[in-house]
Amino acid sequence: DVKVTQSSRYLVKRTGEKVFLECVQDMDHENMFWYRQDPGLGLRLIYFSYDVKMKEKGDIPEGYSVSREKKERFSLILESASTNQTSMYLCASSLGRGFNQPQHFGDGTRLSIL
């Protein structure tokens, strides 16, 4: 089974802090994604990566950056955390080739910015 592991289930940070969310997958997947999930808005894509050191902006990249130095690890960075970034963050991975590949999700990080 594919395992996508997010480093923290719950995280509390202060406004203005630099925040790192880590995600690791163990199935050699090429694609990795970061979403945020908010009530009534569904899952919204922040960034995705289709290869090491490659990244593309999703629908809501403002205030975020990402890093993918190794194939198995995809990090989401909040450069200067703000209260409107309080949310559930979900990491996902997929095999690559083809558009019908399932996405495998981690269990999420619930981030609160005070």
Add this chain to the structure above:
Amino acid sequence: TQLLEQSPQFLSIQEGENLTVYCNSSSVFSSLQWYRQEPGEGPVLLVTVVTGGEVKKLKRLTFQFGDARKDSSLHITAAQPGDTGLYLCAGPFGGTYKYIFGTGTRLKVLA
């Protein structure tokens, strides 16, 4: 603009009842996926529908892709408390590996 609209948003039913949830769009999708997310966990893929008019069954769950590939439905027969969760549809968008997710239907099945 929400490309994938799901309805209803919330559904609370008794065990044994049948239900249908819908995923609609004004855009054509090459495929649609359905996921279920249980509290405290990430979404898990249930099925992918690819061909217009396609029907797929997963035990008591029946998934249908519209003929024009703009909509999909999920029908659950004789719902059970274990079916409780958030149901999400998703489709590839923009010719890349990006997926658009619907807003979700939150289902609660009461024993």
